[in-house]
Amino acid sequence: MPSATSTTSALVDLKGLLPEQLRALAIDLGEPAYRGDQLFTWIQQQGECSLAAMTNLPKRFREGLMAAGASVSHLQLLERRDSATGMAVKFLFEAEAGQIESVLIVDGDRRTACLSSQVGCALDCKFCATGRMGFKRNLGAGQIVDQLLQLHAAAAEHGDRVTNIVMMGMGEPLLNYDEVTQALRIIRHGDGPTAGPAVGGRRITISTAGYLPGILRLTEDDLNVGLAISLNATTDAIRERLMPINRKWPIADLLRAARGYFERKGRRVTFEYVLMDGVTDSDEDATRLAVLTRSLPCKINIIPYNELGASPGVEAVAFEDFRRPPKSRIEAFVRRLRESTGHTVTLRESRGSDIGAACGQLYRQQETRTREQPASVGVAG
Ligand code: SF4
Structure with a gap:
């Protein structure tokens, strides 16, 4: 059974447990199994984080849970930014030993929650603000679920x-495989009286920078979710410069793994490709990308680089010399790719550039402001 505890805490986070695990916990504490279902409903449906407030549970059960070190995680919201366009809301949360970001993206009828899995990141992709932070720690499953619950609540403000x-x-x-997959199992749980946040596996995507052992493990896992691979280059030389992980698992390995994922799960992998002016946006890149993926059932998502500092109120952060290509180049790249492959090629524009919606931007701005303030002045709540 997956871990029931946060990776850095000995406490049991009840928000990170499935109904069957809560039932087992109830039985361990001398209660009938259905008390576990009640707990799940309180936490995942009612959004309750205080055991004391779960008044239909016997006091002895709640006291037993507290004595066993059980709690219900709730990330403290430090800052929320609503995009002027209404297309994105960004959240900055305190998460022990650091801060994390989550984004709610509005697109037609879709409300997509972009969730964090770790505080910081060890992979050091050269175009990414989070990579600059380094790795701090893994999030627990309950903290991943909590991001979703808080974004659900924000969407509900508009009846969504x-x-x-x-x-x-x-x-x-x-x-952070075990905690992420445990969180997604909880999130998928939508049946009957113990319904959870209930987003189906067909609407869940895990995006990886190309950690091959994790892709292979997910391929064999019975958790059926979408897989996106952040490719971002068409030669190993360029990819190594942008994403050091490529030295260990180069492009050919990722393409093979993507094929394996499709064959096992029947789901086309999405390749994310960030367009950077003069780095990844040439006609040759478009042609190579088409050749690399031609025989592979996949989708391609083109993302023009989101320049830090490109928007009013967003501080400039130098990231080598990465720049967003001109509009004509972006359009030419997408056109060429569409003409030379049968793939679905989408152009994903940032919906929150005015709120620093690229990975790690809000954290960096918050961090800069905090450093500039006297120690006694707290951050925005
Ligand atoms: S792009 Fe993703 S994998 Fe790469 S450093 Fe940023 S957070 Fe980590």
Whole structure:
């Protein structure tokens, strides 16, 4: 059974447990199994984080849980930014030993929650603000679920609910495999009286920078979710410069793993490709990308680089010389790719550039402001 505890804490986080695990916990404490279902409902449906407030549970059970070190995680919200366009809301949470970000993206009827899996990240991709932070720690399953519950609540302000999830926030999700997959199992749980947040596996995507052992493990896992691979280059030389992980698992390995995922799960992998002016946006890149993926059932997502400092109020951060290509180049790249492959090629524009919606940006701005303030002045709540 997956871990019931946060990776850095000996305490049991009840938000990170499935109904069957809560039932087993109830039985361990001398209660009938259905008390576990009641707990799940309180936590995942009612959003309750205080055991004391769960008044239909016997006092002895609640006291037993507390004595056993059980708690219900709730990330403290430090800052929330709503995009002027209404297309994105970004959240900065305190998460022990650091801060994490989550984004709610609005697109037609879709409400997509982009969730973090780690505080910081060890993979050091050269175009990524989170990579600059380094790795701090893994999030527990309950903290991943809690991001979703808080974004659900924000969507509910407009009568909406989260419809899709992408594990594409801070961190490499496949390097925190057990906690991420446990969280997604909880999130998928939508049946009957113990319904959870209930986003189906077809609407959940794990995005990886190319951690091959994790891809292979997910391929064999009975958890059926979408897989996105952040490719971002068409030669190993360029990819190594952008993403050091490529030295260990080069492009050919990832393409093979993507094929294996499709064959095992029947799901086309999505390749994410960030377009950077003069780095990844040439006609030759478009042609190579088409050749690399031509025989592979896949989708391609083109993402023009989101320049830090490109928007009013967002501080400039130098990231080598990465720049967003001009509009004509972006369009030419996408056109060439569409003409030379039968793949679905989508162009994903950032929906929150005015709120620092690229990975790690809000954290960096918050960190800069905090450093500039006297120690006694807290951050925005
Ligand atoms: S892009 Fe993703 S994997 Fe790469 S450093 Fe940033 S958070 Fe980590």
